[in-house]
Amino acid sequence: MSENQSPSTVPAGVEEKPKTEKKRWGLVLSSVLVIGALVGGVFWGMDLVDPKESEEYLALSESHAAVAAERDSLQSDFDELEAGIAGREEAVEERGVALDEQAANLDTRDQELKDAEDKVAAREKAVGKIEAEQLENSVEDGVWTVGSDIKAGTYRAKEAVGSDCYWAVIKTGTNGSDIIDNGIPGGGRPSVTVKKGQDFESSRCGTWVKQ
Known part of the structure; x- marks a missing residue:
């Protein structure tokens, strides 16, 4: 050992790392610290914007x-x-x-x-x-033979007769000379019964209806 060299402080059995590697790691750490400081400063210097206000x-x-x-x-x-x-x-x-x-x-x-x-x-x-x-079965004014012109039975004036009404029941074939029954009622509704072998004559008495 020369006089100008200092004794080694590295323990025995441990390999001493080169000084250049120590310097490199120091530079890396320094860079990280500087970048961190810069980034932190940027964030701290910026105002954060609320998304709901965009x-x-x-x-x-x-x-x-x-x-x-x-x-x-x-x-x-x-x-x-x-x-x-x-x-x-x-x-x-x-x-x-x-x-x-x-x-x-x-x-x-x-x-x-x-x-x-x-x-x-x-x-x-x-x-x-x-x-x-x-x-x-109605009979108007005229002469009617029972059995051929009209039916036998009882006939009644349909409406009230006047004072000039005349009717007669005559034996057939006597030409009106053999009067069996007749009447001048003068009003009301008279009725007359005739049978076969007789003629029925009505004058101004209106209509007679068989009952």
């Missing part, structure tokens, strides 16, 4: 509010329309029930009218039959 967030919020308002408006219109439809459906249903009742009443009324018409028709038929029979 223009994009505010624009999205306004758009969302507009969509929500339009949705609420559409929902309100839909609810109102649905309520109106429900009301109209209820009114239509009530109207249908009323129409059904009216139809039932009309059917009943039609049946009543039909029954009444059938009764009237039957009555008219009966009256017509009676009138036809009366017409067939």
Whole structure:
């Protein structure tokens, strides 16, 4: 060992690292510290922006509010329309029930009218039959032979006669000379009975109807 060299402080058995490697690690650590200090300074010097205050967030919020308002408006219109439809459906249903009742009443009324018409028709038929029979068994003014012109039986004036009414029952074939019965009633509705072998004469007495 020379005089200018200092004794080695490295323990025995340990290999001493080169001084250049120690310097390199020192530079790396220094660089890291400097960069960290710079980055920290930048972050500490910057004001952090709240995302909810950004223009994009505010624009999205306004758009969302507009969509929500339009949705609420559409929902309100839909609810109102649905309520109106429900009301109209209820009114239509009530109207249908009323129409059904009216139809039932009309059917009943039609049946009543039909029954009444059938009764009237039957009555008219009966009256017509009676009138036809009366017409067939009616005698006007003139001379009628019983058995050939008129039927035997009792005849009555259809309406009240006047004071100039005259009737007579005559034996057939005597040319009016053999009067069996006669009368001048002068009013009312007289009746006369005739039989076969007789003639019936009526003058100004109107119509006689067989009873």
